[in-house]
Every structure is written in C-alpha cells, then in structure tokens.
Amino acid sequence: MLTESDNISYRFSCPGPGVFRCNLTGLMFVMTKKAELQYWTVQWDERVLQPAGKTAAGPLFNIQSSPEGAVSQLHLPHCETMDAPLPEGLLSVVHITDDGMSILKLLHITDTHVVVKVLHLSAFGLVTNDEYRNTANRSVNGQVLLFLQKPQSETQKQYLDVFLLPRNVPLSEVIARHQDVDYIKAPPRCQLIVGESYSVDCPEAALIQPDKAVFDLEFEPNYHPMFEIRLPTNKDKMTLKVQDQTNPEVWKYEMDLKAPRRRHLKRNLPAKVLVQQTLSVPAETPNVLADEKLKSVRTQFIERVTDSNLNTLLGKLLDQRIINDGEMESAENPIRAKKAGALIDMVRKKGPEACSALITALCEVDPFLSKLLNLQ
Structure with a gap:
C-alpha cells in the first residue's frame, strides 16, 4: 500500500534520449526517448519493510512517465561516504507496486548514486538491511x-530550528513541510555518524533545547527539527556550531540575522501545485549532443583532470561495460595527459550513449571540473 505524502510533485519534459538529473531531488534518469516525467515522494510502509528485514535509506519516490517505457535506468541518491x-x-533498491515489494538487481554504486535497470515504473526507494541500521561509527x-x-514582539524572542538530516x-x-517559517540559506554539508549524540553551541542563545540528541537515518514524511534555539530579537549576528562527543566543530556557521537570506513559499497554494507551477526541474543535455560536448572540451579535460579521477572514471566505465578490460589496459599510461586523451578519444568513438555515460561519471567524480567545463 502506498500512502501519498502531503508535499510536492516534480515534473519536466525530457526532449529525447539521454541522461537527465533533477536538481531538486538528485534523481537521475536514463531515457530512451522523449517523454514527460512526473514523480513525488510517498510514505514508507513499515509493514512492508519489516518482514523483509529492511529499513529505509532514502525517500520513496513514485515515478510516472508518459509514454511508458521511456526510462531504462534510474539513479537514486544515497548518503554513504564511500571512504571504503x-x-x-548495505544498500538495496526496492520496487513497490500494488502486488508487493521486490528487490532490484544493482547495476553499480557510484560515489553519489545507486543505479538500477527499470522495466515498469511505480515506487522506488533505497533500503538497508536492519543489521546495518545502527552500525557503530557509520x-x-x-x-x-x-x-x-x-520574532515574537511580546516576548522579544525568536526561535531557530536546527535540522540534522541525511544529505539525500x-x-x-523539508521546506514544503515547514512553510510557516523562513528557510535560512547556509552551506549545509557535513559528515554525521549514525547513532552519535550531537549538541549545538550558540553563545548568543538564551536557551537551546534539547541539550543533546541522537542522529538517526529518518526518512519520514514529517521532518522535525533536532534542536530549537531561543534567540533575543536584539541580536544582529550569531555563531552556531554542531558538535559531537569528540569533535567540537562538526559544522559551523556565522549568521547575520538581519540579512535578507530567507526564502518564503506562498502560503495560499497547496505545495504540490506550487512547485509544479513555479519550479522547473533542470535536466542535462541529451546524449545526442554528448559527442559534440566532449569534443569541445577535449583540450581542457586533458589539461585539468587528475590522474586519480582518471582511474576512477576508467573503473566506472568498465563497470558499466562501456569499455572492456583490454581497452582499459590500453588507456593506462604513466603520463597523465596521454591517459586522459586516450580515454576521451576512446569513448567518443563509441558514440553518443558512451559519451553521455562519461559525462555523467565525470559530474559525479569531479563536480567542480564538470561545472568548469559546462558539462552539468
């Protein structure tokens, strides 16, 4: 049984075959033809997960395509650090329909996504085995x-809600579920340990509640703040730190309370309609243009890509069977520039689909370089 969350729906039109990425959810779609995609999150049903010994490891997305059969692969974002x-x-992808839940065979796992082949669209989500849920030092x-x-004028206080969440x-x-407060745009990224106790330090605060809280991987329909900070309204600036039992600075941010950084969502429209009307979901260039894009950035790619990232790219292309063992060996070269040239030329000879796969891999392995080369 699928229970639709009271949130937002995402939709965009894919102009043709290619690899497309949703900048709002992180989902990536490998398309075989022109189609319109629509998808939204639905609530996980513990009655389905528990008998299988599974726990949610990401949001559950219900995906539809018109026409059907246009999506060949789905990349779901994960939050694992991939240090080892x-x-x-640890990670699996489940497909949930009215007939029940099935576990899909993984094609591969990248630094940011889990990739599966899809035949029929319905609800897809990442899960983990129960035994790994609270693995020590994960x-x-x-x-x-x-x-x-x-701000509350009668008490001269204002409250800041602090959320600690998995990156996927x-x-x-989260914004859609908290439309009565203002989102503060701040650099959000950090690394968190599952099961670790965290606290917040803010010298300007009048009160912080609770003193400590344990971080867990929660993918519930209603995301709740982990901490509430009471601030005097006469403060212009504040410094906020998130810390654990051993690290006094897991995350730090100095905030200007008077700066116009807050983003409002309209209050008088349902969130689902609001996002469809006001937010378009950017997509990457169709792979029919991927060959030309690689050709145009060949020189810069050779000059800038690092040797370690080249090795990672070769490994990813081998895993996807874009290249074979012999081709991987032929591309190996102690001179970095020659290895980079061999890689990009070899992939370009294989056609637009292979070029699109290399672009996708580069965006995952080195987002800064791919942005510099205008490949994102």
Whole structure:
C-alpha cells in the first residue's frame, strides 16, 4: 500500500534520449526517448519493510512517465561516504507496486548514486538491511538546515530550528513541510555518524533545547527539527556550531540575522501545485549532443583532470561495460595527459550513449571540473 505524502510533485519534459538529473531531488534518469516525467515522494510502509528485514535509506519516490517505457535506468541518491568499499547488502533498491515489494538487481554504486535497470515504473526507494541500521561509527553525508521563526514582539524572542538530516533528503521536501517559517540559506554539508549524540553551541542563545540528541537515518514524511534555539530579537549576528562527543566543530556557521537570506513559499497554494507551477526541474543535455560536448572540451579535460579521477572514471566505465578490460589496459599510461586523451578519444568513438555515460561519471567524480567545463 502506498500512502501519498502531503508535499510536492516534480515534473519536466525530457526532449529525447539521454541522461537527465533533477536538481531538486538528485534523481537521475536514463531515457530512451522523449517523454514527460512526473514523480513525488510517498510514505514508507513499515509493514512492508519489516518482514523483509529492511529499513529505509532514502525517500520513496513514485515515478510516472508518459509514454511508458521511456526510462531504462534510474539513479537514486544515497548518503554513504564511500571512504571504503560498502559492506555487501548495505544498500538495496526496492520496487513497490500494488502486488508487493521486490528487490532490484544493482547495476553499480557510484560515489553519489545507486543505479538500477527499470522495466515498469511505480515506487522506488533505497533500503538497508536492519543489521546495518545502527552500525557503530557509520559515517554518512549529512546536512544542517536552519529555519527561523518570526520574532515574537511580546516576548522579544525568536526561535531557530536546527535540522540534522541525511544529505539525500531533498531540501524542497523539508521546506514544503515547514512553510510557516523562513528557510535560512547556509552551506549545509557535513559528515554525521549514525547513532552519535550531537549538541549545538550558540553563545548568543538564551536557551537551546534539547541539550543533546541522537542522529538517526529518518526518512519520514514529517521532518522535525533536532534542536530549537531561543534567540533575543536584539541580536544582529550569531555563531552556531554542531558538535559531537569528540569533535567540537562538526559544522559551523556565522549568521547575520538581519540579512535578507530567507526564502518564503506562498502560503495560499497547496505545495504540490506550487512547485509544479513555479519550479522547473533542470535536466542535462541529451546524449545526442554528448559527442559534440566532449569534443569541445577535449583540450581542457586533458589539461585539468587528475590522474586519480582518471582511474576512477576508467573503473566506472568498465563497470558499466562501456569499455572492456583490454581497452582499459590500453588507456593506462604513466603520463597523465596521454591517459586522459586516450580515454576521451576512446569513448567518443563509441558514440553518443558512451559519451553521455562519461559525462555523467565525470559530474559525479569531479563536480567542480564538470561545472568548469559546462558539462552539468
């Protein structure tokens, strides 16, 4: 049974075959033809997960396509740090329909996504085995989100809500559920440890509640703040730190309380309609243009890509069977520039689909270089 969350729906039109990325949710779609995609989050049903010994490891997305059969692969964002090889069974992708839940075979896991082949669209989500849920010292990519309540003139106080969440929770989903407060745009990224106790330090605060809280991987429909900070309204600036038992500065931000950084959502429209009308979901260039894009950035790619990232790219292309073992060996060269040239030329000869795969891999491995080359 699927229970639709009271949130937002995402929609965009894919102009043709290619690899497309939703900048709001992090989902990536490999398309075989022109189609319109629409998707939204639905609530996980513990009655389905528990008998299978599974726990949610990301949001559950219900995906539709018109026409059907246009999506061949789905990339779901994960929050694992990938500092070491993941234990077998740590991440799985489930497909939930009216007939029940099935576990899909993984094609591969990148630094940011889990990739599966899809035949029929319905609800897809990441899960982990129950045994891994609270593994000791399991570090994940997290995010700190701040929401400021309106000042209370009668008490001369204002409240700041602090959220500690896995990074694969879409910001748009959290904002949609907290439309009565103002989102404070701040650099959110940090690493968090599952099961670790965290606290917040803010010298300007009149009160922080609670004193400590344990971080867990929660992907519930209603995201709740982990801490509430009471601030005097006469303060212009504040310094906020998130800390654990051993690290006094997991995350730090100096905030100007008077700066116009707050973003409002309209209050008089349902969130689902609001985002469809006001937010378009950017997509990457179709792979019919991927060959020309690689050709245009060949010189810069050769000059700037690092040797370690070249090795990672070769490994990803081998895993996806874009290249074979012999081609990987032929591309190996102690001179970095020659290796980079061999890689990009070899992929370009294989056609637009292979070029699109290399562009996608580069965006994941080196987002800064891919942005510099205008490949994102």
